[in-house]
Amino acid sequence: MPLVAHSDLPAFADLERSGHELLSVDRAVHQDIRELHIGFLNMMPDAALRATERQFIRLVGSCNRIVQFFVYPFSLPGIERSDEAKAYIARHYTRFEHLAEAGLDALMITGANVANPKLEQEPFWDPLMEVAAWASANVTSTLCSCLATHALLKHEHGIERQPLPTKRWGVYSHRTRAPDHPLLREVNTRFDVPHSRHNDISRAQLESAALTVLAESRDGGVHMAVSPDQLRTIYFQGHPEYDGTSLWKEYKREVVRFGTGERTDPPPLPEHYLDESMADEAVRLLDAIGDPEEAARIERAILPHIDNTWGDTAKAIFNNWLGLVYRVTDLDRRRQFMPGVDPEDPLGLRNLSTTEHPD
Numbered sequence: 199m200p201l202v203a204h205s206d207l208p209a210f211a212d213l214e215r216s217g218h219e220l221l222s223v224d225r226a227v228h229q230d231i232r233e234l235h236i237g238f239l240n241m242m243p244d245a246a247l248r249a250t251e252r253q254f255i256r257l258v259g260s261c262n263r264i265v266q267f268f269v270y271p272f273s274l275p276g277i278e279r280s281d282e283a284k285a286y287i288a289r290h291y292t293r294f295e296h297l298a299e300a301g302l303d304a305l306m307i308t309g310a311n312v313a314n315p316k317l318e319q320e321p322f323w324d325p326l327m328e329v330a331a332w333a334s335a336n337v338t339s340t341l342c343s344c345l346a347t348h349a350l351l352k353h354e355h356g357i358e359r360q361p362l363p364t365k366r367w368g369v370y371s372h373r374t375r376a377p378d379h380p381l382l383r384e385v386n387t388r389f390d391v392p393h394s395r396h397n398d399i400s401r402a403q404l405e406s407a408a409l410t411v412l413a414e415s416r417d418g419g420v421h422m423a424v425s426p427d428q429l430r431t432i433y434f435q436g437h438p439e440y441d442g443t444s445l446w447k448e449y450k451r452e453v454v455r456f457g458t459g460e461r462t463d464p465p466p467l468p469e470h471y472l473d474e475s476m477a478d479e480a481v482r483l484l485d486a487i488g489d490p491e492e493a494a495r496i497e498r499a500i501l502p503h504i505d506n507t508w509g510d511t512a513k514a515i516f517n518n519w520l521g522l523v524y525r526v527t528d529l530d531r532r533r534q535f536m537p538g539v540d541p542e543d544p545l546g547l548r549n550l551s552t553t554e555h556p557d
Contacts (some may be wrong), residue, residue, distance in 0.1 A: 201286045233266040234524060237302045237337070238290075239329060241310035241322060241346070250308055253439040254291050258306075261517040265524055270297055272517040274329070275438040276308065276321030294325075298332055303544045305329075308537050309344030317349050317359075327353055336534055337416030338527040338544075340431050341519060342396060347433040351399060354431070359397040363416045366393045368445070368469030369507065370418025375411045380545060381424065381432070381518050382412060383435075389413075389511040390423045391436035394468075399435065409433070418530070422515075428464055428547045429522060438512035442504050449480065452498075457487035476503045 203211075203220040214220050214261045216406040236258060251271055258267050270292045279287070287510050307329075314320055330350055342350050350356040364434045391413070404423045413422040418436065425431040437444070442450050452465035467477055479499055484515040486492040526544045528536045535541060 202238070217286040226473060231264070232476040232529055233268055234527070235252065235270070235301065235311070236520075237297050237305040237333075237490045238269055238271045239294075239305065239307040239326075239346075241277055241326070242339050243277075243311045243443075244280050247283060247286070248445075250439070252304055253388075253441065254308070257512055258520065260513040261520050262524075265520070267520070271301070272297060274322045275364065276325055279337050294329060298336070301530070302337050303527045303531050304520065305340040307340065307342045307346035307350075309346055312345065312503070317345075317352060323349070330354075334430070338534055339429050339519065340472070341434070342431065343434045343439070344437065345387050347435055348397060348399060348430065350472050351407075351433065352377055353406075355409070357403050357407060359400055362396055362398050364466075365396050366418060367395075367448075367466070368393065368418075369471050370415040370421075370422050370469070372413045372418065372436075374413055379410070379412055379424070379428070380459040380522055381515060383423075383518050385514050385518070386513055388499070390507040391415070391418065392440045392468075392471075392508060393418050393421075393436045393510075394445065394448060395435065403524045404433075412462075426543060427542050430541070432519065437507055438509070442506035442509075443501065446480075446497075446500065446504060448485070450495045453483050453487065471504075472500070476500050487510055505532075519546050 204222060204223050220540060238251070238254055240247060240251055240254075255269050258269055261267070270288065270295050270314075271462045272292050274294075275289050290445070310320075310322065312320055326349060326556075330340070330353060334354075340350075348359040352359070355537045367389050369392050369430070372389055374382050374385065375389055376382065377385075398419050401414060401420050404411055404420060408426045409426060411420055411423045414420045419436075421434060421436040425433075437474060441476055449468060450464060452461065455461045456464050465482055472480055475497075479496055483496050486496060505534045522545060526535050528534065535544060540546075
């Protein structure tokens with residue numbers, strides 16, 4: 199929560215000049231302490247539905263302990279589901295129509311599996327665009343992950359994602375490109391993020407649409423960018439929500455696909471994920487296809503050596519994001535901003551300049 203500048207102590211002015219959020223006494227007196235209502239559009243396939251749900255809700259739950267967060271999962275028609283998953287969603291998820299009527303302060307949208315050469319050919323495209331259009335006019339800030347980032351950038355800015363020569367898969371070191379941005383406040387200038395994707399949107403594409411690039415990797419590409427207003431839409435290409443073992447589980451899945459002939463080439467290891475000794479051990483998993491005991495031994499040897507080098511940064515960014523939402527959203531969650539907030543510049547950052555860090 200922000201500090202209240204309740205006196206003429208010089209430290210308050212110093213902190214404000216360096217980008218820290220401070221409230222005036224008048225603003226603090228008239229600010230209502232309230233909960234935040236956050237929508238969570240989960241488009242992930244059945245196998246990852248509950249894990250992704252847990253990962254994103256965990257990041258919200260790690261944020262400021264004073265504010266109370268209500269998270270409402272929902273999904274879309276057009277996503278192929280098993281009967282079991284349909285029953286789970288019917289029991290535990292909320293219908294979008296109900297959320298649109300009640301209102302939301304913030305929204306998170308996950309990635310999804312695709313089966314068509316163009317995103318707009320996916321059966322979930324029209325329902326997703328309906329949600330995006332409603333959120334643009336009614337939600338203070340929307341955070342998009344992976345495929346959702348590519349879909350909304352195409353719809354809102356005409357940006358076409360480009361196929362990568364090989365899958366971008368691993369943990370990559372990133373540098374902040376706008377370290378003074380409130381979304382990056384108190385975040386390390388260098389941090390790791392996992393990526394797992396076949397397509398990319400480049401820095402040049404983002405900046406040509408007047409978006410601000412916030413974090414980028416020399417090897418992994420852009421991870422994080424924000425809409426020209428600096429808050430209303432946040433775009434992730436990476437997966438800061440991942441568990442430490444998420445990439446390992448993906449690797450095991452690809453090994454199984456290789457063993458069944460679903461893929462013809464042995465899968466590479468995720469880059470920068472395992473140290474050299476454990477990487478050699480992981481490759482042996484290919485020889486253990488059909489030998490569950492050996493595969494289990496390999497996994498027992500590897501799991502204690504997997505490091506999560508991105509979780510704390512992810513928590514800090516989510517904390518900053520929801521803190522900013524709390525600062526400008528209306529007490530009535532059916533309204534996008536509190537009175538006096540400019541939707542085109544809600545944080546007063548119209549003249550934000552980026553600061554480059556050499557790699």
